[in-house]
Amino acid sequence: MADVLITVRLPAPATLEAAMRRLGLAEDEVDAAYGLVPVDPARDLYVLRVTEDAGRRVGGGADGGPFSDPPIEPYGPPR
Amino acid sequence: MRVLIQMRPSPDLVAAVADPSVPSTTSDVADGLPGVVLDHSYAPVAVPRPMPAAPGGDPLSLNQPLVFSMAPQDASVVVRGEIADDEVASRMALLPAARRDVVAVYADPAIETTLTCAGDPAVGDWHDVERLLCVPDLAAEGLDGSGVPVAVVDTGVNAAYLKAARGQDVAVDQERSWSPQSVSGTPGDFPVDHGTMCAFDALIAAPKASILDVPVLLTRRRGGSTLDGLLSDAIAAYAHLREVLDAQPAESRALVVTNSWGSFSPRWDFPPGSPGNYSDNPAHPFNLIVGSLAEAGADILFAAGNCGRQCPDGRCAYPDRPIVGANSHPRVLSIGGVDTTGTRVGYSSQGPGRLAGRKPDLCAYTHFAGSGALGDDEPDSGTSAACPVAAGLVAAVRSRWPSTVLSTAQLRTLLRRTADDRSAVGYDYDYGYGVVDAAGVIAALRRRAAKAA
Numbered sequence: 001m002a003d004v005l006i007t008v009r010l011p012a013p014a015t016l017e018a019a020m021r022r023l024g025l026a027e028d029e030v031d032a033a034y035g036l037v038p039v040d041p042a043r044d045l046y047v048l049r050v051t052e053d054a055g056r057r058v059g060g061g062a063d064g065g066p067f068s069d070p071p072i073e074p075y076g077p078p079r
Numbered sequence: 080m081r082v083l084i085q086m087r088p089s090p091d092l093v094a095a096v097a098d099p100s101v102p103s104t105t106s107d108v109a110d111g112l113p114g115v116v117l118d119h120s121y122a123p124v125a126v127p128r129p130m131p132a133a134p135g136g137d138p139l140s141l142n143q144p145l146v147f148s149m150a151p152q153d154a155s156v157v158v159r160g161e162i163a164d165d166e167v168a169s170r171m172a173l174l175p176a177a178r179r180d181v182v183a184v185y186a187d188p189a190i191e192t193t194l195t196c197a198g199d200p201a202v203g204d205w206h207d208v209e210r211l212l213c214v215p216d217l218a219a220e221g222l223d224g225s226g227v228p229v230a231v232v233d234t235g236v237n238a239a240y241l242k243a244a245r246g247q248d249v250a251v252d253q254e255r256s257w258s259p260q261s262v263s264g265t266p267g268d269f270p271v272d273h274g275t276m277c278a279f280d281a282l283i284a285a286p287k288a289s290i291l292d293v294p295v296l297l298t299r300r301r302g303g304s305t306l307d308g309l310l311s312d313a314i315a316a317y318a319h320l321r322e323v324l325d326a327q328p329a330e331s332r333a334l335v336v337t338n339s340w341g342s343f344s345p346r347w348d349f350p351p352g353s354p355g356n357y358s359d360n361p362a363h364p365f366n367l368i369v370g371s372l373a374e375a376g377a378d379i380l381f382a383a384g385n386c387g388r389q390c391p392d393g394r395c396a397y398p399d400r401p402i403v404g405a406n407s408h409p410r411v412l413s414i415g416g417v418d419t420t421g422t423r424v425g426y427s428s429q430g431p432g433r434l435a436g437r438k439p440d441l442c443a444y445t446h447f448a449g450s451g452a453l454g455d456d457e458p459d460s461g462t463s464a465a466c467p468v469a470a471g472l473v474a475a476v477r478s479r480w481p482s483t484v485l486s487t488a489q490l491r492t493l494l495r496r497t498a499d500d501r502s503a504v505g506y507d508y509d510y511g512y513g514v515v516d517a518a519g520v521i522a523a524l525r526r527r528a529a530k531a532a
Contacts, residue, residue, distance in 0.1 A: 004355070005310075005311055005314075005364055007364055033260050033261075034260075034311060034315065035315075037311075037314055037315050037318045038318050038321070039314065039318070039364050039367050039368045039371065040367055040368065040371040041321070041371075042371070045367070047311075047314055047364040049311050059355070060354070064354075064362070064364075065354075065355060066355050067349075067355040067356075067357065067363050067364055068310075068347065068348045068349045068355055068356060068357045068363070069309050069310050069311045069347075070309070070310055070342045070347035070348045070357055071308070071309055071310075071342070071347055072295075072296065072308050072309065072310055072312075072313060072340050072341060072342055073296070073340060073341070073342075073343060073394070074233065074234060074273040074296055074339060074340050074461075074463060075339050075340055075341055075382040075384055075385050075461050075462050075463040075466075076273060076276075076339060076382075076385065076453075076460055076461025076462070076463025076464060077197065077453050077457060077458075077460045077461050077463070078196075078197035078385040078390075078392045078426045078460060078461050079197060079392050079393050079394065
């Protein structure tokens with residue numbers, strides 16, 4: 001289950017494949033449907049969603065993560 | 080925070096305060112207390128000293144027979160004032176040490192009628208909100224939301240329902256709307272629910288705005304409730320909104336993003352202090368993309384949440400400081416809720432925020448009979464309703480003031496400065512800088528336009 005986020009810096013045009021190669025991630029460790037999402041174009045910063053094990057393995061290096069991906073809910077009506 | 084300050088001035092002064100025939104003022108007793116805005120309308124009050132009734136009693140115990148002495152050498156005097164919310168702890172500790180005549184500083188909690196809570200009937204209706212937001216005056220200035228996209232990041236919008244409820248056409252911009260891959264459906268044609276309420280409330284002040292439907296709370300996850308999503312969906316949505324913003328010509332750049340959602344519990348988050356944490360960590364990717372989108376020219380508003388101390392939502396699980404993550408981001412407006420009488424609703428979350436201390440920023444109207452999207456007799460409620468009400472006012476401003484002319488930071492400052500302040504010290508953790516004041520906004524924009532001419 002893909003349940004954490006990691007960030008990676010890649011020069012444009014970045015692709016999910018390039019990110020996986022850079023981070024040493026296998027296909028079954030990455031949420032390909034989520035893809036590679038730009039966070040801050042000015043800083044060439046992207047985020048991808050990976051399994052918790054993969055996040056632990058590749059996070060904490062030159063790139064960022066693993067970061068939590070908590071559920072979000074509507075703030076209303078109050079119960 | 081309102082406080083009572085117990086003082087022990089000279090016996091002559093205590094005697095004067097205790098004598099009802101002698102007029103005395105706060106200035107006679109206390110002046111220049113550092114960090115305290117004294118309330119000069121409050122006449123100082125002499126307070127007797129409790130003393131043991133029997134000789135040899137414990138002078139410090141209240142659990143014994145007592146007599147109360149109003150003798151000038153025994154009694155003290157109480158005055159009233161206010162201390163800035165973010166200085167309360169230090170001022171309360173330092174005042175008795177810095178001033179020998181200060182005995183102690185106590186909280187002076189407001190004695191209020193019961194605040195509006197979940198389950199209470201609506202307080203007023205959306206036409207009252209229209210009146211309070213001076214919508215005809217905004218329209219007369221050309222501030223009606225024309226040409227301004229308002230992204231409703233929520234559970235999806237139903238345009239047909241909105242049109243029927245408002246009695247006028249509603250523009251949903253399908254081309255610039257966005258859904259997570261797991262969500263099927265057409266923008267503007269989702270089931271009537273929370274997102275439709277938010278769109279309705281944004282349109283009160285900005286009836287001609289274009290709604291961008293962004294149903295991130297419709298994604299399904301294992302074990303989740305019927306209406307929730309993941310923060311990663313919101314990151315993807317914001318990446319899309321960045322493209323929307325960047326595609327606009329500079330001379331008309333405007334994008335308002337309203338977010339009536341958040342995280343109720345630390346259970347699914349890494350603990351504060353962990354590098355991967357969301358609630359307290361400005362380096363989390365969602366907090367980064369929020370800052371990046373705001374920097375690029377989007378006005379981003381978040382609901383403060385429904386975890387107010389008086390009647391919190393049952394889902395609230397943070398033990399304190401419930402305005403977390405992006406809801407407390409320094410580059411967003413965090414919106415608390417007041418009813419149409421201008422009184423804070425009891426469930427509106429109080430500050431300080433976790434990323435920025437001074438949260439909420441502002442309050443806007445909620446708990447009124449509005450869209451009916453949550454049920455025929457259900458008010459538009461929660462800070463969920465307050466946030467899009469404020470977003471509508473922002474969108475109204477943007478119809479004539481694009482972010483290249485009035486930056487997002489300048490607009491945030493303008494809204495804070497013109498807000499109807501609900502305390503004597505300019506900022507408090509209940510109301511923030513105050514309740515949004517459309518008349519004040521109009522006047523400030525007129526002054527700005529005159530200066531630029």
